[in-house]
Amino acid sequence: MLFFRSEERVREWCETRGLPLRPLVRIDQLWGLAHAWYATRLQPDSRRPQPAEMREIFSRLGLAGDFWDPQSDQFG
Amino acid sequence: MSMDLDLNVKLAVYRHFAETARRPSPEDVAERVAVPVDEVLDAYKRLRSQRVLVLEADDASIRMAPPFSGVVTQHWVDAGGLSYFANCAWDALGIPAALHQTATVHSRCEQSKEPLRLEVGFDGPEPSDWLFHCAVPAAHWWNDIVFT
Numbered sequence: 706m707l708f709f710r711s712e713e714r715v716r717e718w719c720e721t722r723g724l725p726l727r728p729l730v731r732i733d734q735l736w737g738l739a740h741a742w743y744a745t746r747l748q749p750d751s752r753r754p755q756p757a758e759m760r761e762i763f764s765r766l767g768l769a770g771d772f773w774d775p776q777s778d779q780f781g
Numbered sequence: 782m783s784m785d786l787d788l789n790v791k792l793a794v795y796r797h798f799a800e801t802a803r804r805p806s807p808e809d810v811a812e813r814v815a816v817p818v819d820e821v822l823d824a825y826k827r828l829r830s831q832r833v834l835v836l837e838a839d840d841a842s843i844r845m846a847p848p849f850s851g852v853v854t855q856h857w858v859d860a861g862g863l864s865y866f867a868n869c870a871w872d873a874l875g876i877p878a879a880l881h882q883t884a885t886v887h888s889r890c891e892q893s894k895e896p897l898r899l900e901v902g903f904d905g906p907e908p909s910d911w912l913f914h915c916a917v918p919a920a921h922w923w924n925d926i927v928f929t
Contacts, residue, residue, distance in 0.1 A: 706869035739874035
């Protein structure tokens with residue numbers, strides 16, 4: 706889970722390693738993920754999002770497709 | 782009983798990270814929770830199985846208490862006069878979210894190594910055209926969370 710300066714830099718990084726290009730996430734979307742996962746992390750009732758909650762969070766942030774499905778069997 | 786202990790250990794670990802920006806030793810946690818170190822180590826194993834903590838090979842040193850990293854990484858966050866290490870780009874934004882503090886996130890472009898400096902306010906980061914990329918699909922994130 707890494708930062709990149711541009712899509713071109715992501716493509717170069719993937720090609721160098723023989724990895725497929727995955728969905729690109731904007732910084733404002735990343736903040737949405739970080740806030741959803743961690744805003745209550747220091748509180749007693751905090752817990753990690755469960756699969757259904759994860760799907761709702763991803764959908765709300767515009768992150769769609771099998772890549773974001775925590776129970777997808779599309780990736781072996 | 783163990784559920785109460787596990788919760789208290791988890792909170793002690795997270796409060797130590799938040800207050801010091803460094804991982805606690807089992808002795809630090811034992812002192813905060815007021816239990817023997819052996820009970821802390823047993824709780825660590827249960828919290829690891831719940832994916833709350835990631836431990837080093839010694840089963841006693843905390844590698845990850847997401848978003849906090851117990852080891853030095855390329856992602857660090859300045860907040861409240863402390864400098865925290867994050868496990869990944871996602872967690873680098875997770876630290877100001879967890880602390881509810883303004884922060885400066887430092888990282889780099891993984892391809893060009895260009896430095897990233899990102900100011901984060903209470904409502905999120907300043908506008909930025911940098912991107913986040915994850916090579917591992919969500920269904921596989923915990924197969925090897927350190928690589929992910």
